[in-house]
Amino acid sequence: MEQTFAIIKPDAVERNLIGKILEKIETEGFRVASIKRALLTVLIAEGFYHVHKERPFFKDLTKSMCAGPVVLLVLEKEGAIKAWRKLMGATNPAEADEGTIRKEFAVNLEKNSVHGSDAPETAAFEISYFFSQTEIIS
């Protein structure tokens, strides 16, 4: 079963959307193989988003990820990586399809409520960045 990594971002946790987002995740047939609440530090957020470090929005992005608690998730499903990206919707919620999490819950490009790995290599890196193997129950 393929695994992917997801974050419920600070903007969504702050608005008490954890339950609604998890409901969509489970309804779409994902197994929550691991879940924890965390408060990221800037150093941890910078390491996590290192691929974006040359982008003009890097500082705002890493700061916003530390603005409040997040929920970290390992999700499992056949084709989980693509399926989770589809359920999240487009990065900019103005472009997100009906029925996606970002269409329904995101505020704007910066407060877009969820993160998802974009490829098998990034999923492996991101899962191991936050979880040890003993914390993941398939």
Ligand code: ATP
């Ligand atoms: P994520 O990695 O959070 O799942 P994504 O893969 O859809 O989102 P990325 O291109 O990886 O999008 O960008 C990471 C995050 O940086 C986005 O979720 C968004 O919050 C923010 N971001 C992306 N592009 C911009 C931009 N042009 N201006 C401001 N913030 C941006």
Ligand code: MG
């Ligand atoms: Mg991304």
